[in-house]
Amino acid sequence: MTETIELSINSKLEFxxxxxxxxxxxxxxxxxxxxxxxxxxxxxxxxxxxxxMHGNRNAADKQVxxxxxxxxxxLTVYVRDHGAGFDPAHLPDPTDSDHLLNxxxxxxxxxxxxxxxxxxxxxxxxxxxxxxxxxxxxx
Amino acid sequence: xxxxxxxxxxxxxxTILDLSGKITIGEGxxxxxxxxxxxxxxxxxxxLLNLGDVSYVDSxxxxxxxxxxxxxxxxxxxxKLLNQTKKIHDLLTIxxxxxxxxxxxxxxxAVASFK
Numbered sequence: 001m002t003e004t005i006e007l008s009i010n011s012k013l014e015f016x017x018x019x020x021x022x023x024x025x026x027x028x029x030x031x032x033x034x035x036x037x038x039x040x041x042x043x044x045x046x047x048x049x050x051x052x053m054h055g056n057r058n059a060a061d062k063q064v065x066x067x068x069x070x071x072x073x074x075l076t077v078y079v080r081d082h083g084a085g086f087d088p089a090h091l092p093d094p095t096d097s098d099h100l101l102n103x104x105x106x107x108x109x110x111x112x113x114x115x116x117x118x119x120x121x122x123x124x125x126x127x128x129x130x131x132x133x134x135x136x137x138x139x
Numbered sequence: 140x141x142x143x144x145x146x147x148x149x150x151x152x153x154t155i156l157d158l159s160g161k162i163t164i165g166e167g168x169x170x171x172x173x174x175x176x177x178x179x180x181x182x183x184x185x186x187l188l189n190l191g192d193v194s195y196v197d198s199x200x201x202x203x204x205x206x207x208x209x210x211x212x213x214x215x216x217x218x219k220l221l222n223q224t225k226k227i228h229d230l231l232t233i234x235x236x237x238x239x240x241x242x243x244x245x246x247x248x249a250v251a252s253f254k
Contacts, residue, residue, distance in 0.1 A: 013165045038226065045197055049164055095235040103206040106198040106234050113233050 005068040009048075011056040011081075019048050019066055023077075026068045030075060032136060039114035040075065040134050046107035047079040047130050055081025055128050074116075074135045082127040088120050143167035143193075145174045153250045154183040155221070159192035162200030171200075175207045175218070184216030185253040189246070191222030201230050208240065217241075221249045 007022060009015035023044045027037035048064055056062035067078040092099045094106045112118045117133040143160040156174055161167045178186055188207070196204075204220075211218035220242040223231070231237045243249035
């Protein structure tokens with residue numbers, strides 16, 4: 001059975017912990033391992049931070065919409081901003097020796113590492129959407 | 140966002156910063172940056188970050204560890220890590236930063252390693 005949980009926050013860093021609390025509840029309810037749950041939490045955290053800072057460019061009145069879709073064997077999280085659109089295709093590889101000591105640029109790399117699927121798209125009504133899927137393993 | 144608590148102490152000429160809490164975007168990262176900057180301004184150039192009680196780190200926190208390392212190097216100092224948690228170890232490994240930092244599990248050995 002598919003279930004959906006949605007929340008929207010203003011683009012303020014103080015609300016990011018609120019999303020983390022919901023993420024924790026969802027992964028615990030679904031029975032993810034402690035390790036997987038903490039990496040999912042980090043991936044969602046990074047996506048929300050990107051939506052606030054790069055998507056909405058810290059405009060506090062712009063919303064970040066987070067939607068958790070739970071299925072028996074997988075969790076899919078959608079994070080949407082309401083900004084001008086964000087293209088992650090041209091991001092440098094943070095593990096490249098030229099970028100290794102960069103102070104930023106690792107968030108999407110962590111998201112792609114810890115989730116089974118990560119896909120960025122443009123929402124038809126504006127803004128960017130990142131869809132991240134994590135399959136449950138035999139834990 | 141929850142705070143990062145930082146306490147400093149001296150062992151020989153090494154400054155040990157005991158970190159507890161979260162190193163995340165915003166306050167946590169800024170607190171770490173300011174603490175390292177303060178030590179360098181005071182002429183303390185051998186800095187050991189004790190991460191044993193750090194409960195959570197995000198990409199910004201990892202970036203701040205990198206910045207602390209490069210800032211200290213640029214000021215003629217050395218910055219090393221003590222008591223990496225498994226999560227921090229994993230995050231550093233994935234982004235190939237493990238080889239950048241000199242890291243220890245034993246404080247005495249860490250202090251002795253500074254030249």
